[in-house]
Amino acid sequence: MKVLVFKPELCNGCRICEETCAQTWFKETNAEKSAIRICESPEEPGHYCAVVCNQCGECMDVCPTLALRRDKHGIVRLSKTLCVGCLSCVGFCPSEAMFVHADYTAPFKCVTCGKCVEACPTGALEVQDMPPVALTETEKRMKVVA
Amino acid sequence: MESIEKIRAAHKVLAEFHYSPPKIERGYANQTLYVNLSGKVIASKPVDEKMKRTFTGGRGFGLWLLWNAVNGNTRWDDPENEVILSSGPLGGTTSYPGAGKSIAVSLSPLTGTVIDSNVGGHFGPLLKFSGWDAIEVQGQADQEVIVFVDGNKGLVQIIAAPEEATDSYELAEQIVELFAEQPEEKAAISSVSSGPAAEHALMGCLNVSFYDPRRRFVRLKQAGRGGIGTVLRHKKVKALVVKYAGVKADSNAPADWKELAQVGSKMHREIHDQDPIMNNMRSYGTTMLVSIMNDFDLLPVNNFRFGSHPEAKGLYKSEFRKYTTLGIPDGCWYGCTLACARCVERLQPRTGPYKGQWVHVDGPEYETIAGVGSNCGIFDAHAVLEINFYCDMYGIDTISFGTATAFAMECYEAGILNKERTGGLDLHFGNAEAVLELLHQMARGEGFGTVVGKGVRRMKKLFVEKYGADPQFLQDIGMECKGLEYSEYVSKESVAQQGGYGLANKGPQHDEAWLIFMDAVTKQIPTFEDKAEALHYFPMFRTWFGLNGLCKLPWNDVEPADNKKRYPPRIAARVPEHVENYVRLFRAITGREDVKEPEDLIRMSEAVYNFQRIFNLKMGFGTREHDAVPYRSMGPVTVEEYESRAERYDQQLRELVGIDPAGKSTAEKMAALRAYRQQRYESLIDAVYKRRGWTSEGIPTLETVKRLGIDYPDVVALLQKHHQ
Numbered sequence: 001m002k003v004l005v006f007k008p009e010l011c012n013g014c015r016i017c018e019e020t021c022a023q024t025w026f027k028e029t030n031a032e033k034s035a036i037r038i039c040e041s042p043e044e045p046g047h048y049c050a051v052v053c054n055q056c057g058e059c060m061d062v063c064p065t066l067a068l069r070r071d072k073h074g075i076v077r078l079s080k081t082l083c084v085g086c087l088s089c090v091g092f093c094p095s096e097a098m099f100v101h102a103d104y105t106a107p108f109k110c111v112t113c114g115k116c117v118e119a120c121p122t123g124a125l126e127v128q129d130m131p132p133v134a135l136t137e138t139e140k141r142m143k144v145v146a
Numbered sequence: 147m148e149s150i151e152k153i154r155a156a157h158k159v160l161a162e163f164h165y166s167p168p169k170i171e172r173g174y175a176n177q178t179l180y181v182n183l184s185g186k187v188i189a190s191k192p193v194d195e196k197m198k199r200t201f202t203g204g205r206g207f208g209l210w211l212l213w214n215a216v217n218g219n220t221r222w223d224d225p226e227n228e229v230i231l232s233s234g235p236l237g238g239t240t241s242y243p244g245a246g247k248s249i250a251v252s253l254s255p256l257t258g259t260v261i262d263s264n265v266g267g268h269f270g271p272l273l274k275f276s277g278w279d280a281i282e283v284q285g286q287a288d289q290e291v292i293v294f295v296d297g298n299k300g301l302v303q304i305i306a307a308p309e310e311a312t313d314s315y316e317l318a319e320q321i322v323e324l325f326a327e328q329p330e331e332k333a334a335i336s337s338v339s340s341g342p343a344a345e346h347a348l349m350g351c352l353n354v355s356f357y358d359p360r361r362r363f364v365r366l367k368q369a370g371r372g373g374i375g376t377v378l379r380h381k382k383v384k385a386l387v388v389k390y391a392g393v394k395a396d397s398n399a400p401a402d403w404k405e406l407a408q409v410g411s412k413m414h415r416e417i418h419d420q421d422p423i424m425n426n427m428r429s430y431g432t433t434m435l436v437s438i439m440n441d442f443d444l445l446p447v448n449n450f451r452f453g454s455h456p457e458a459k460g461l462y463k464s465e466f467r468k469y470t471t472l473g474i475p476d477g478c479w480y481g482c483t484l485a486c487a488r489c490v491e492r493l494q495p496r497t498g499p500y501k502g503q504w505v506h507v508d509g510p511e512y513e514t515i516a517g518v519g520s521n522c523g524i525f526d527a528h529a530v531l532e533i534n535f536y537c538d539m540y541g542i543d544t545i546s547f548g549t550a551t552a553f554a555m556e557c558y559e560a561g562i563l564n565k566e567r568t569g570g571l572d573l574h575f576g577n578a579e580a581v582l583e584l585l586h587q588m589a590r591g592e593g594f595g596t597v598v599g600k601g602v603r604r605m606k607k608l609f610v611e612k613y614g615a616d617p618q619f620l621q622d623i624g625m626e627c628k629g630l631e632y633s634e635y636v637s638k639e640s641v642a643q644q645g646g647y648g649l650a651n652k653g654p655q656h657d658e659a660w661l662i663f664m665d666a667v668t669k670q671i672p673t674f675e676d677k678a679e680a681l682h683y684f685p686m687f688r689t690w691f692g693l694n695g696l697c698k699l700p701w702n703d704v705e706p707a708d709n710k711k712r713y714p715p716r717i718a719a720r721v722p723e724h725v726e727n728y729v730r731l732f733r734a735i736t737g738r739e740d741v742k743e744p745e746d747l748i749r750m751s752e753a754v755y756n757f758q759r760i761f762n763l764k765m766g767f768g769t770r771e772h773d774a775v776p777y778r779s780m781g782p783v784t785v786e787e788y789e790s791r792a793e794r795y796d797q798q799l800r801e802l803v804g805i806d807p808a809g810k811s812t813a814e815k816m817a818a819l820r821a822y823r824q825q826r827y828e829s830l831i832d833a834v835y836k837r838r839g840w841t842s843e844g845i846p847t848l849e850t851v852k853r854l855g856i857d858y859p860d861v862v863a864l865l866q867k868h869h870q
Contacts, residue, residue, distance in 0.1 A: 064480045065333070066359050085395020086240040086481025087407060091414020100411060102404035105395035137474045141360050 001074025002112045003130045004036070006050035010124035013040055013048050017116035017125060024115045025108065033101050035110040036125075050125075053097040053110040057136045059089035070139065073112075074132055080106045150323045158306040160291065163188035165300045167277040170399040173235030173735045174198060178211065179278040179302065181293055183381055184225050184285030188302050193279055200855055202693035204234030204270075205262045206754040207280045208251025209761060212260060215284060218764050222255040222377055225286045229352075229378050231338060231386070232280035233270030235736050237695020238398045239481070241410035242731055243417060244697030246271050246479020248354060250338075254372035254652075255348040256546065256601045257629035259765040260758060261372030261652050264692055266478030266487070267354030267365075268336035271695070272297065272390040275397050287382040294325065297390035307384050314341045314539050315505070317385060318355045318364040325389050332357045332364075334391035339384060340375030341541025346591035347599025349546035349631075350375025353538060356478060358489070365489060365508050367478050370543035371655055372630060379541070393480065401737030409730045410481070413700065417483045420704050427703055428475035431486035432512035433463040439516065443791075444636045444662060446521040448575045449552035450625050450778050451787050453636040460525035461515050469493065469531060484700045495532045497582045500539075507535040510544075516634035517548020522555060523575025533581060540589040545655075546601060549631035551581055553602045553624055554594075562615045568594040602626040622777040628653040628767065637779050639794075640666040641823070642677040645830045648775040649681065651758040657698065658685040670716045678833035683720070689751035694732070700724070720744075753854040756838075756846045760856075763845060764864055770844040773831060781823045785812050788819075795819055845869065 018034035026033040036052040057076050060068045067082035068089060085105040089098045093109075100107045117125045135143070168175055180189045193207075201210045208230040220226045230251045239245035248270030254261035273281055276297020283293065292307040310324075311317045317339050322332045337355045344350025352369040369375075400406045421428050436458065439445035443453030459465075471492070475485035491506045510530055518533040519525065537544045551573075557563045558573035565572065569587075571580045571594055587595025597605060602624045609615040625632040630653025637643040639662075646659030661680055664670045671677045691698045706723045713722060725744045732741055740746070762768030781795075782788040788795055789812060796807040799815060803822045807815050835842060839850035845868050851857045 061474045062483065064359075064477065083395075084240045084393045084397075084480045087395075087411045088414055088481055088483050090411040091416075091483060092418045100407050102407060105403065137472060138360060141472060 001055060001130045001132050002127050003055050004052055004110055004112050004114075004117070005126045005128045006052060007124045007126065008048055008050075010122045011038065011048040011050070012122050012124075013038060013046070014121060016119050016121060020116050020119040021110075024113065033103075035097075035099060035108055036116055037099075051095060051097050053093075054095060055112070056094065056133060057139070059093055059098055060136045060138045062088045062092045064088065066138070074130075075111050076109070077111055078106060078109065083107075150320065153309040153320060154324055156307070156309040159303050160306055161186035161188055161304040163302040165190060165277065165302070167297055167300045170275065170397065172401050172737050173398055174203070175274050175277045175279045177278060178207065178232075178280040178282060179295065181281065181283045181302070181304065182285040183283065183287040183291065183304065183383070186304055188304065191282075198235075200753055201757075202234065202750050202754065203279060204232050204237065204247075204695050205249040205251060205264075205689070205692040206757075207232040208249055208262060209260065209754060209758055211280060211282045212251055212253070213757075213761055213764070215282070216253060218766060220253060222253045222258065222373070223380050226284065227253045227377060228282050228284045229374060229381065229383075230280055230282045231270060231273065233274050234693055234695030236398075236731060238271030238274050238393075239400070239406070239731070239735060240393065240395055240397075240479075241406055241481055243413055243477070243482045243484050244479075244700040245695060246477075246482065247691070247695045247697050248273075248369070249692050249695070250352055250369040250374045252372070252374045252377045253765070254374070254630070255376045256373045256603070256631075257653055257767075259628070259767045260761045261374065261630075262692065262758075263352070263369035263371040263374055264657070265352060265354045265369035266356075266367035266697070268356040268479060269338055269354045269386070269388055271393070271479065272334070272336050272388045275393060276388055276390045281386060283381065283383065283386065286380065290382050290384050292384050293386045295386075295388045297388060298392070310384050312342045312384065314339055314353045314366060314541055315364075318353065318366060321355070321385055321387055322357060322364055325387060331389070331391055333359055335387065335389050337388075338378070338386040339541070340378045341539055341589070343540035343542045343585065343588040343599070344375040344379040346596050347542060347588045348373045348376050348601050348604075349543045349550070349599060350377075350379060350541050351537070351543040352378060353541060358476070360472065360474065361489065361491065363506065365487075366538055367487075367508065368538060368543070370545055372652060373543070373546075375541045375543075398735060400735045402734040405730060405734040409727050409734065413727060414483045416706060417700070417704055420707060421484065424705065425703050427484050427486045427699065430463040430467065431488050431509070433466045433488075433510070433515065435512040436515055437462045439512075439635065442662075442667065443639070446516055446552075446634050446636050448523050449521060449556040449623060450632070450636055451556075451784070452790060453638070455520060455525065457525040458520060461519045461527060461530065465527040466510065466515075466531075469527070482697070482700075484704060486699060490531060493531050493535060495535060496528075497532070497579065498536055498586050500535075505535055507531060507538060510534040513634050514544040514548070517545050518551070518581065519548075521548050521552040521634060522581055524578045524581065526578060529578035529582075533578070533585065536582065536585045536589075540585060542585065542588060542599075545633050546631040547585070547598075548634065549625050550598050550602050550605065551584060553605060554598050556623055557605075557609060557615070557620075560619075562609050562613055567613065601629065602631055603629045619783075622783040624776055625778055626654070627775050628772055630654060632779065635660070635662065637662065638781055641826045641830050642671060642680060644775055644780055644827055645677070645681050645834055646685075647779060648773045648827070649831070649834060650685070651755065651762065654775070654779075657692075658688055660684075664716075664719055668715060670719070674829050674833040675837075677830055678837040681834045682837045683748065686748045686751040686755055687720070687725075689755050690728070690747045693750060693754060701728075749854075753856050756850060756854055757856050757861075759840075759844075759846060760851070760861055760864065763868060768845065770831065770842070773844060775827070777820065777824070780827060781819055782816060785816070788812050788816050841869070843868075
């Protein structure tokens with residue numbers, strides 16, 4: 001399972017990852033359209049954290065239309081055809097890493113494409129191969145039904 | 147699928163109507179669908195700005211369409227009566243929890259006047275996206291029919307449907323098979339139907355469907371109250387079916403998607419954080435209420451005689467949790483993260499046509515558990531689930547069924563009924579097998595089941611005339627008002643809730659006001675003026691949900707973390723931040739900038755609420771005498787009831803009535819308490835009428851209807867007749 005991993009000790013807060021992500025998926029450098037968000041710690045200026053999907057799959061269980069599914073690489077992907085824009089996943093993401101923007105009715109998330117990894121000047125981002133996580137209730141049920 | 151082909155082959159299109167599905171504009175399709183089954187007429191009616199401003203949508207539209215369809219002499223089984231379903235301008239919104247409700251309106255077989263009943267499932271939203279703010283079904287078919295709306299093709303048909311089942315579950319499955327051209331289209335279909343018992347009882351419910359993509363079967367939600375299912379079956383409608391594929395976040399065409407997305411995702415997050423530490427609706431739904439009601443002596447037991455029972459834990463949420471499956475909270479419309487719906491996927495009935503087979507059933511809800519469970523002296527979760535299943539399958543309202551059965555059981559124990567009179571049924575409290583047999587009889591149209599199916603009001607009359615029962619006793623214990631059976635809360639210790647029930651437009655349903663804690667436990671509304679204010683604000687505010695296609699639960703079954711810290715108790719009970727959410731939501735969808743503050747929502751409701759009161763008047767009701775309630779809802783009717791809570795009542799006699807109970811007989815004490823409580827109810831009514839701008843007879847004044855913009859000529863003429 002490929003997951004984008006953030007190394008806070010290497011981040012300098014340049015936000016090139018945000019611009020790259022928005023450019024890759026929405027063809028503009030608006031950070032509000034990025035699936036990764038860098039935030040500076042209010043307590044420790046100069047220290048950063050990243051809000052980004054860890055592919056846990058919890059959103060799959062809150063989706064009423066089965067629009068969120070895991071692909072063969074373990075990446076949770078949203079089907080825009082099935083999505084009804086309810087935003088349940090936005091409210092229920094444990095990492096708050098499902099985003100919505102006023103220009104679009106479907107939410108968006110990191111699919112571990114790796115473009116930000118290539119663009120990061122300090123090596124603070126990396127795609128890692130992680131062991132698969134436990135199946136969600138939805139996945140268990142779909143297996144039974146199949 | 148051979149049987150499906152056979153069913154389809156028997157279809158014959160009796161009438162057809164083609165239309166261009168309009169673009170939805172800010173929550174409205176701007177037209178309603180009119181179907182007349184007698185004349186096989188299908189037509190479109192425009193929705194103008196005045197209709198939207200005055201009636202908003204949902205229940206408001208239903209009332210207005212029905213008002214224009216019937217006169218004061220129309221009865222429920224006349225062809226002029228209609229079954230109307232409408233969602234409302236916010237209905238079909240996917241990004242705010244609880245926005246998929248439909249509101250059904252008709253003349254009720256039980257009350258003889260207008261009834262409204264709200265329901266989940268996908269019908270109302272899909273109907274709107276198909277281009278119709280409401281569907282209005284009038285007339286009576288000469289054979290079994292389905293009314294089919296295809297919102298993608300722009301087609302409405304009346305189809306002869308002789309072969310479909312009337313069993314609600316079987317029928318709903320047949321419908322998705324019949325009308326979905328591909329398996330993916332199953333989720334695009336929703337049906338409204340009733341069941342076989344609705345043909346023989348006056349308390350027939352509507353079953354409204356939605357397809358569950360995880361479980362891959364159709365689930366049913368009920369518009370239970372007032373017998374609208376009975377009307378539907380009387381019209382020979384097997385089902386109203388809508389098909390619309392392509393629901394999206396902007397299907398409801400909101401004026402301001404950005405604002406909608408903000409307020410919606412904020413609310414989802416709040417539910418994510420708060421629900422687990424508050425009501426945990428996502429895990430237990432309304433079953434969580436049973437233990438609370440039992441603890442506060444509010445759970446109806448044995449026909450509302452008592453408010454708690456040592457065996458009540460047999461009906462607690464954990465007992466039902468054992469049966470629910472999948473472990474994923476789910477809602478009855480997209481985006482409802484409060485997700486109180488639960489599904490029992492495997493239930494094995496012990497009686498009836500499904501005996502020994504595996505069936506599925508949604509719920510049960512609190513009202514069902516209390517109604518067919520504790521109120522009938524039944525404390526067994528399996529029995530409650532089985533009664534719930536058969537009520538839905540046969541098309542029967544669990545609330546009216548529970549309250550009516552409890553009444554019959556008390557009559558049995560009081561010797562008014564006996565085995566000879568019940569056709570051999572032992573109707574002692576607690577006999578679940580006999581309760582199930584009543585249901586099976588109702589479905590077969592035979593035996594004592596059909597007597598119970600007439601409801602409490604008609605049973606009272608029958609038992610007096612046929613068996614010489616004491617009319618005063620039956621009036622005292624018969625838990626109905628306006629002909630509708632009570633929903634399931636003991637209101638004895640809260641005069642405000644007695645009014646909440648007695649003054650409710652449709653009859654005693656708690657969806658207008660639930661004031662028991664505020665009144666009797668936390669004592670926030672001590673004076674009659676305070677209570678009257680609560681009985682103005684809450685019924686108006688709760689009416690607003692029904693105008694807009696919204697569910698009430700996300701309003702106050704979850705609260706922002708700081709709600710109780712930020713506001714004093716009386717204001718906190720209104721959940722101000724959520725009220726503000728609703729103002730934002732309404733504006734974001736309709737774009738109406740004149741709606742700025744909470745009071746604007748109240749004003750919207752007030753017009754419709756008063757209109758419904760006047761509708762009652764038109765139908766020969768709607769005056770003070772019809773707001774009278776049975777004494778069982780106010781206090782102890784029997785010696786046994788008084789003595790079971792003697793300490794409480796004795797104390798009240800001393801402290802409130804100014805009578806020393808010492809040395810007095812129970813009968814004397816009961817009489818004194820009764821006089822006091824009945825007087826308080828009358829004082830409450832006076833205060834509420836005054837607050838609502840009604841006369842002492844309970845009729846809205848001309849000034850009130852003018853202020854609310856409902857001074858239509860026929861409304862004014864009706865009021866003038868009564869005010870003279």
